[in-house]
Amino acid sequence: MNTLVQDAQKAARRVGLPSDTIIINGGRPLRGTIDVRGAKNLVTKAMVASLLGDTKSILRDVPDISDVSVVASLLEAHGVTISGSAETGILIFDPSNVASANSAEIDALSGSSRIPILFCGPLLHRLGHAFIPDLGGCRIGDRPIDFHLDALRQFGAIVDKLPSGIDISAPNGLHGANIEFAYPSVGATEQVLLTAVRVKGTTELKNAAIEPEIMDLIAVLQKMGAIISVEPNRVILIEGVDSLKGYDHRALFDRNEAASWASAALATGGDITCKGAKQQDMMTFLNVFRKIGGAFDIEEDGIRFYHPGGDLKPVTIETDVHPGFMTDWQQPLIIALTQAIGTSIVHETVYEDRFGFTDALVEMGANIQVHKNGLEGGERRVPRRPLEQAAVITGPTKLHGSEIVVPDLRGGFSHLIAALTADGRSTVSNVGLIGRGYGDFVAKLEKLGADFSFEV
Numbered sequence: 001m002n003t004l005v006q007d008a009q010k011a012a013r014r015v016g017l018p019s020d021t022i023i024i025n026g027g028r029p030l031r032g033t034i035d036v037r038g039a040k041n042l043v044t045k046a047m048v049a050s051l052l053g054d055t056k057s058i059l060r061d062v063p064d065i066s067d068v069s070v071v072a073s074l075l076e077a078h079g080v081t082i083s084g085s086a087e088t089g090i091l092i093f094d095p096s097n098v099a100s101a102n103s104a105e106i107d108a109l110s111g112s113s114r115i116p117i118l119f120c121g122p123l124l125h126r127l128g129h130a131f132i133p134d135l136g137g138c139r140i141g142d143r144p145i146d147f148h149l150d151a152l153r154q155f156g157a158i159v160d161k162l163p164s165g166i167d168i169s170a171p172n173g174l175h176g177a178n179i180e181f182a183y184p185s186v187g188a189t190e191q192v193l194l195t196a197v198r199v200k201g202t203t204e205l206k207n208a209a210i211e212p213e214i215m216d217l218i219a220v221l222q223k224m225g226a227i228i229s230v231e232p233n234r235v236i237l238i239e240g241v242d243s244l245k246g247y248d249h250r251a252l253f254d255r256n257e258a259a260s261w262a263s264a265a266l267a268t269g270g271d272i273t274c275k276g277a278k279q280q281d282m283m284t285f286l287n288v289f290r291k292i293g294g295a296f297d298i299e300e301d302g303i304r305f306y307h308p309g310g311d312l313k314p315v316t317i318e319t320d321v322h323p324g325f326m327t328d329w330q331q332p333l334i335i336a337l338t339q340a341i342g343t344s345i346v347h348e349t350v351y352e353d354r355f356g357f358t359d360a361l362v363e364m365g366a367n368i369q370v371h372k373n374g375l376e377g378g379e380r381r382v383p384r385r386p387l388e389q390a391a392v393i394t395g396p397t398k399l400h401g402s403e404i405v406v407p408d409l410r411g412g413f414s415h416l417i418a419a420l421t422a423d424g425r426s427t428v429s430n431v432g433l434i435g436r437g438y439g440d441f442v443a444k445l446e447k448l449g450a451d452f453s454f455e456v
């Protein structure tokens with residue numbers, strides 16, 4: 001069994017899916033209302049932040065996803081007591097007995113998520129030493145961690161990259177640093193925040209990521225007692241403090257989940273209200289959704305996304321860091337572009353390998369050409385990056401049912417949308433990977449009227 005299948009099965013077990021394969025009869029518009037809880041890309045980091053407090057932390061709106069469960073297991077392996085439940089979405093973290101984890105527990109969590117790398121700073125502060133297992137997450141390119149490790153070294157840590165993981169210590173303590181990233185990495189910015197809040201002295205981070213999830217993590221850290229100021233031009237200043245307390249925080253909603261269900265509404269000709277979604281954090285997505293021909297209503301407690309009838313129109317998208325069009329949005333939205341009249345182009349500028357999922361779409365009847373070295377020309381907003389690729393999607397094309405193997409989280413959701421849009425029956429396997437980031441997606445599909453069953 002290959003590691004992708006193993007990862008998918010582990011994730012499926014963590015979120016209690018009956019099996020790792022769904023059979024979908026497509027062609028029905030998805031209609032109804034669903035709840036969108038806290039963002040995977042904030043919740044998991046706020047969980048790590050709880051390690052920094054001297055008292056209990058309370059996190060609200062936690063989604064029932066396997067990445068949360070992996071981070072919870074890693075915290076428990078380090079002595080954090082966790083109470084609360086997936087049903088209520090409230091988790092309470094008690095860090096009073098933090099201790100080194102045993103290597104068997106760490107090994108078992110190896111390769112399951114990208115979050116373990118963010119344990120470095122908090123564990124150095126708590127224990128003076130940390131061993132971080134091999135990272136997982138979506139296989140969408142190389143995903144180096146050089147910015148993380150360089151930053152930790154600048155704080156005074158000694159970092160040893162071993163085949164089994166990362167060994168890190170700080171025999172002389174940690175101090176403030178002047179750090180500048182070559183690219184505004186989300187994870188590396190979080191690494192700096194989670195470390196700098198408790199070092200001796202002040203840290204200046206230049207070219208920081210400023211995604212809404214980062215701002216929400218800063219809000220969490222400020223509640224804990226940190227002193228962090230976000231300056232113009234992607235500069236963040238962090239004044240280290242001696243101690244932090246626990247927080248009580250309601251997580252920012254998951255804008256990637258909302259954009260994914262919005263894309264499902266458009267592709268299937270449906271109408272989905274995402275309760276909990278907010279306009280401010282989705283403005284860039286909403287503009288593109290409208291240009292394609294989708295409609296939305298901003299409501300008091302959510303956003304209604306729907307296909308208003310008429311033809312869908314092609315667009316050119318360049319993925320980018322915030323406030324640009326997020327890379328995680330392009331995969332689900334591409335299914336709607338297969339239904340637009342004309343040629344759309346998606347320039348993927350964040351990751352070097354995020355179009356693998358389109359092979360299955362071509363088998364289903366889509367007309368998509370991937371340019372592995374990107375495309376020149378045209379008016380560009382985002383400067384050309386050496387790693388970028390482009391997908392050219394020409395529609396409209398009828399999609400037909402197929403056998404699909406999910407390669408990654410967003411690609412998997414895209415495959416679900418394709419199967420729901422297609423005529424006939426599709427068998428989608430490795431759906432456990434979708435459980436990494438989409439809370440209760442099976443119950444939500446049911447609620448929205450999808451016709452599907454699990455292969456058991």
Ligand SMILES: CC(=O)N[C@H]1[C@@H](OP(=O)(O)OP(=O)(O)OC[C@H]2O[C@@H](n3ccc(=O)[nH]c3=O)[C@H](O)[C@@H]2O)O[C@H](CO)[C@@H](O)[C@@H]1O
Nearest residue numbers: 041143144145146147148183185186187188327328350351
């Ligand atoms: C768990 C989580 O929050 N995941 C999100 C996070 O991923 P993640 O934090 O991994 O993404 P980054 O912003 O770090 O990566 C962006 C780019 O920077 C490069 N890079 C990054 C770190 C480093 O040390 N060296 C380096 O070269 C990466 O290869 C990539 O090309 O932000 C991405 C960009 O918004 C999102 O798609 C992911 O959903």
Ligand SMILES: C=C(OP(=O)(O)O)C(=O)O
Nearest residue numbers: 114137138328409410437
């Ligand atoms: C790339 C993603 O996640 P991760 O960084 O957890 O692999 C994603 O959420 O689309």
